[in-house]
Amino acid sequence: MTRPVSRSAIVWSIVRKDLAEYGRDKLWAFLTVMVLVVVVVLFWLLPDDVNESISVGVSGLNDPSALATLQAAEEGLLLVPFESAQDLEAVVAGDAAAWHGDGYTIAIANDAADEPPNGAERISTSIGIAFPEDFFATTAAGGSAAVTVYIDAAVPDEVETAMTSLVRELAYAAAGDELPVDTLAADQIFVVLGEDRVGNQASARDGFRPVFVFLILLMEMFVMASLIAKEIHDRTVVAVLVTPATIGDVLAAKGIVGVLSGMAQAVIVLIAIDSLAPQPALILMLMLLGAVMVSGTAMLAGSTGKDFMSTLFTGMLYMIPLMIPAFAALFPGTASAWVQAMPSYPLVQGLVNVSTYGDGWAETLPELGVLLAWCVGLFAIGWLVLKRKVQTL
Amino acid sequence: MTQPAILVDDISFSYGDNEAVKGISFDVAPGEILGFLGPNGAGKSTTIKILTGQLAPKSGRAQVLGADVTTDDPAMQAQIGVCFEEKNLYESMSATENLRFFASLFGIRDLDTYDLLQRVGLADRAKERVSKFSKGMRQRLMMARTLVNTPKVLFLDEPTDGLDPVSSQAIRKLIQQEADRGAAVLLTTHDMFEADELSDRVAFLNEGKLYALDTPESLKLAHGKRSVKVRVREADGVREQTVSLEDATAGEELKAAVGSAGLMTIHTEEATLENIFIEMTGRGLEG
Numbered sequence: 184m185t186r187p188v189s190r191s192a193i194v195w196s197i198v199r200k201d202l203a204e205y206g207r208d209k210l211w212a213f214l215t216v217m218v219l220v221v222v223v224v225l226f227w228l229l230p231d232d233v234n235e236s237i238s239v240g241v242s243g244l245n246d247p248s249a250l251a252t253l254q255a256a257e258e259g260l261l262l263v264p265f266e267s268a269q270d271l272e273a274v275v276a277g278d279a280a281a282w283h284g285d286g287y288t289i290a291i292a293n294d295a296a297d298e299p300p301n302g303a304e305r306i307s308t309s310i311g312i313a314f315p316e317d318f319f320a321t322t323a324a325g326g327s328a329a330v331t332v333y334i335d336a337a338v339p340d341e342v343e344t345a346m347t348s349l350v351r352e353l354a355y356a357a358a359g360d361e362l363p364v365d366t367l368a369a370d371q372i373f374v375v376l377g378e379d380r381v382g383n384q385a386s387a388r389d390g391f392r393p394v395f396v397f398l399i400l401l402m403e404m405f406v407m408a409s410l411i412a413k414e415i416h417d418r419t420v421v422a423v424l425v426t427p428a429t430i431g432d433v434l435a436a437k438g439i440v441g442v443l444s445g446m447a448q449a450v451i452v453l454i455a456i457d458s459l460a461p462q463p464a465l466i467l468m469l470m471l472l473g474a475v476m477v478s479g480t481a482m483l484a485g486s487t488g489k490d491f492m493s494t495l496f497t498g499m500l501y502m503i504p505l506m507i508p509a510f511a512a513l514f515p516g517t518a519s520a521w522v523q524a525m526p527s528y529p530l531v532q533g534l535v536n537v538s539t540y541g542d543g544w545a546e547t548l549p550e551l552g553v554l555l556a557w558c559v560g561l562f563a564i565g566w567l568v569l570k571r572k573v574q575t576l
Numbered sequence: 577m578t579q580p581a582i583l584v585d586d587i588s589f590s591y592g593d594n595e596a597v598k599g600i601s602f603d604v605a606p607g608e609i610l611g612f613l614g615p616n617g618a619g620k621s622t623t624i625k626i627l628t629g630q631l632a633p634k635s636g637r638a639q640v641l642g643a644d645v646t647t648d649d650p651a652m653q654a655q656i657g658v659c660f661e662e663k664n665l666y667e668s669m670s671a672t673e674n675l676r677f678f679a680s681l682f683g684i685r686d687l688d689t690y691d692l693l694q695r696v697g698l699a700d701r702a703k704e705r706v707s708k709f710s711k712g713m714r715q716r717l718m719m720a721r722t723l724v725n726t727p728k729v730l731f732l733d734e735p736t737d738g739l740d741p742v743s744s745q746a747i748r749k750l751i752q753q754e755a756d757r758g759a760a761v762l763l764t765t766h767d768m769f770e771a772d773e774l775s776d777r778v779a780f781l782n783e784g785k786l787y788a789l790d791t792p793e794s795l796k797l798a799h800g801k802r803s804v805k806v807r808v809r810e811a812d813g814v815r816e817q818t819v820s821l822e823d824a825t826a827g828e829e830l831k832a833a834v835g836s837a838g839l840m841t842i843h844t845e846e847a848t849l850e851n852i853f854i855e856m857t858g859r860g861l862e863g
Binding site for chain 1: 629653658
């Protein structure tokens with residue numbers, strides 16, 4: 184028998200139907216699982232450490248104290264002593280491998296059968312500086328010394344120029360002379376624009392984390408857009424609307440399915456890449472807002488798509504600009520004003536700050552506020568466009 | 577007097593500059609089948625869309641079960657069943673799942689899907705996905721979906737269009753059963769035989785205007801010839817004779833023909849609904 188049915192019961196019926204359809208769409212189900220697996224595997228394959236030093240091989244500095252002095256003076260450079268200029272040249276040229284042990288480095292030619300010493304660690308260096316034996320004596324006496332700089336062809340020109348300048352600086356230091364420039368106080372020399380991440384740099388794994396998580400959300404956008412486009416194209420939604428179900432029920436169900444599935448997948452990935460632990464509630468809040476945002480975008484894309492290809496194309500139009508902030512996050516400090524104005528920026532930046540740098544609720548409030556505003560805006564636009572589309576069927 | 581289940585009073589609708597429905601009025605009583613006859617683009621589907629709340633009329637008044645169709649009244653929606661011309665079923669779901677989903681929108685939890693599918697001859701395909709169904713099977717499932725809430729008013733838009741004779745007959749039988757149960761049926765079709773067989777009354781619609789609204793019998797009597805064609809086998813072959821019922825000698829002539837040992841056939845010469853439609857609108861039903 185027919186009996187009065189509540190709005191929530193109708194919405195729940197449509198949600199269950201949408202989820203069933205979602206699970207039965209073999210193509211999207213396959214793509215969803217594939218992206219989930221690929222993202223998790225890629226994440227764990229990425230390096231999780233950061234080498235903040237440039238390895239520079241040096242030869243001709245027989246006095247260990249001179250090497251130590253230079254090392255102390257050049258922060259960010261790892262000076263590796265070589266026994267001879269020939270060894271250094273062979274390593275930089277790639278003809279030999281360098282093995283570094285306690286206070287020594289030896290070069291073993293690639294075609295030699297020699298075994299590296301026990302405890303030695305292989306190091307790579309693409310820059311070498313060969314000092315002449317009498318470098319310190321000559322420069323201290325005010326004379327001129329010829330220093331050979333070996334640089335791999337792949338090293339950028341800027342680094343090559345910097346190395347040449349470094350050698351001149353070393354020569355001044357060796358001669359006991361001050362550099363002919365006035366310097367500011369130590370704490371005033373470096374002016375860092377933005378947040379100073381020296382000593383706290385993000386690894387490749389950290390950098391890609393928001394990219395991967397956002398990719399999952401965007402994948403969800405494609406699936407939702409496809410389901411909506413299919414419902415419109417097949418006009419099944421018209422059949423639903425001549426029952427006690429209203430257009431508001433249908434749209435509410437679409438929103439719930441989009442947010443639920445987006446959230447669920449994002450959380451699965453976050454758990455799989457061990458990124459939920461630092462601030463679970465805060466990260467879940469960011470994910471919830473992100474899922475709402477992509478659901479609104481899916482409604483927009485689904486309203487205009489007609490089949491798989493057109494939905495894919497329309498979805499790409501929304502996906503590409505939304506992905507830009509995620510890639511910008513790989514290079515901290517590079518996001519220009521227009522990138523920061525993108526709806527996805529506060530989501531990505533919030534994720535980076537929370538998961539990589541351990542920010543809390545207070546520090547993330549600005550991102551949450553902007554993201555919430557974007558979510559409300561995009562969801563409202565998506566809702567209205569889809570409603571208009573359904574009404575004109 | 578019985579309250580009409582459907583009451584339409586001078587409604588109009590336009591798609592931009594194209595006036596699809598031009599001030600039509602009619603009503604349908606409970607248990608009555610009203611056949612809406614007209615060619616494609618006559619305004620039949622637009623009228624159904626207005627009555628089911630999908631479109632709002634530009635002018636006029638329309639009520640279903642006493643409720644104004646523009647109010648989007650869930651109580652009214654709960655008592656109607658709509659069978660669309662397009663086969664808008666969920667293809668990835670089975671026949672049973674489709675019926676259960678729509679039943680849930682009406683708040684029905686104990687739907688006997690087997691019984692419903694049996695009525696449309698799909699009981700043995702209950703678990704099969706709709707994507708594997710033929711056109712006829714889909715149409716029969718559409719009809720079953722229309723009946724999940726045992727509606728008091730049925731809107732059937734070309735329910736047998738393009739179907740094989742067996743499927744068409746099955747659906748016609750179902751429509752008649754529903755009318756016998758007491759449901760008011762608004763049936764749009766451009767199949768004159770279907771309209772003639774099922775309809776208590778027919779309405780001729782063309783270019784958005786209502787040209788006629790009466791019982792098929794009355795229309796045929798009003799527009800047909802009152803004559804009978806008699807064929808009798810005789811020694812020198814078959815003789816065909818047209819007897820005008822207007823003539824005073826008609827009774828005698830018919831009596832003689834019926835009494836003849838060689839009587840083969842007697843046919844009335846009444847007009848078909850299609851002939852009447854063409855006569856009134858100047859165009860055929862298939863256009």
